[in-house]
Amino acid sequence: MVCRTFEQARFRFKKAIKWGFRVSMVGPTLIDIREHIDGLGTKDGQYYVRCGRTGDRPVPAAGTRFPDRATARAAARATEQYRSALRRYDPQVPFYDLIVCEEMSRDTTAAHARESETDSPQDRLTDPVLTDSATPERHDLVEFCHRVAGAVFETLSERGYDGVESAVMHAYFQHAETVGDPDELCLCLLESMASELHKRLTPADQAEVLTDAATRLESPSDDDSPLDASLTALEQRGFIESYTRSPYSVGLDGGAGAVVVQISGYALSAHDKRLPVLPLTLELCRHHTEQSPQSVQVTAVDDGWQLTFSLADTGDQSGLVSASIDGKV
Template sequence: MVGGTLRDIRAEIQSLSCPDGDYEVVCGRSGIAPSAVAGLAFPDRLAAGEAADLAGTYRATLRRYDPSIPFDDPLVHEVSPTPIPPLATTPEDKHTRYTLFCHDIAGAVFESLSALGHREVESAAMETYLTLAEVVGDESDFCLTMVWSLMSEMDVRLSVAEQTAIVEHTAELFAPVRTPNPVGATLRLLESVGFLEGYSVRPVPTGEREDVNDDRDRTTGERDEPGVERGGDERRCWELTFGEYALAERTGRIPTLPIAIDLLRRVRSQSVQFVEGEALSDSRWRLCLETCQTGSSDGLVSVEVAENRWLNDTGLSLHQD
């Protein structure tokens, strides 16, 4: 299965790395490390070169199922505190970032399904993807189809506890990122790769949590600064709004998988619970989430969407009465 193959490649890359290495691998086109080598350092150029080749093999494994996956052009550099500038910028760069983001998510989820013994879900997701790929008209949509297939089969075949374990394991495969505003940082990343467009983040006092439906900020142009996560066991609540979500669907649930994976790598010591979702128009959505130092995560694959006219009528917008 593809998950086992990807796991073996990642393990070989990690065996070449060391905590205080002087060399790293980055993509020459984007200046960003391919996901399989992100956050890793290597003791010498030889080891880093082998890791670069393996990073290419990781992508090639997924490319067997999606020929549209771009080539990373992994290069060896000495570790530097400043980012490596990209070698070239083209109009296709944003779509390249979108495609690679989707496949980073999909590849890591396949690895986690394999690692935690859910081979039947892994197999079902790949079968669903291959079936849908035959009818998807544009190859550039294959990457999203793969993510959707994984999300769909996990939703149907796994319990909430199993879903949580898979998503948490997947998040651990990505290099950790510390930021004072992790919720906002996650949405900025998704916007930068074209997975959503235009967002706002509003911290909601826990006492107002039950009234959030009646106290929404319906503006779409402003980006409120998210609150700063605090220590202790304090529960923090957030209201997210965003538009043009790539995985938006009108089945009564909204997929949260990509958001959850990226957020969990930023708040690894906390639980994350996606509580509810709502369609605000034919292209704009609201999600509520909570973070806490204790407790279990929940809603990491999808959450139920509140029933309203916008969910059932794609012709309506916020500006229609």
């Protein structure tokens, strides 16, 4: 059964379409809130925001530290406001019980971090605890999907791609009519997003959206191998089960040319002889900021998919969000 929150969201969306109103399921509000939280942060702060139940540090406060307890509380409230705004387009965005924590020293481990007034009412800022039967691996996968979707929706809204936003939501609501599993529905959202970006934006515009959206995700630590870091992160979140990769070929300019990656247990499904690769390329853009993928080629193999990422700028961008599949599916 579709939840009441979803029905309300669908009603508002369809009413806006009927009367020809501009629909922005995310709108500038998310951008404003993120900038507000970024403005509260400081590099050497000892306070941070996390969920008291799961330990997660949710977007958009993830990775940000704050100078004092009061500022961190303000960031926690803004974080809940941000996530409430996300639920206007995706009612399945997880609820968190946000609390403020203090890390005694940057050299100490998480075991030395103490919660700040854990049981104090002013630190419990979200809805009551909801029973969550999902495994930790499934939880990580779902949260990753929401982070990707939120970053892309922010980018589409800021760049004025209202038609793409509306098309994604139409497809999402159609899936929600038949898909009963909320976790499966969040995967459908990414599949719909990849499909609509492919159909409605040029490859150059797709590349700009990916680059912009990657900056809205938590910055990774310095990586010796951005590709391995990207694939390992996807594996840890349950988005792929395993991977192997080749060395990079050498491009005409002496830099990295292309790399072949074989993955198994990919979370997204192929449709119409195309594979949605949006989360893969976005994660690679997040880790490989200096040289993002220029094209992606996909071949069906016995145990999954073989992907060829081309980094060399040949002027032929393709397959960045949804790649054509060679071979039988």
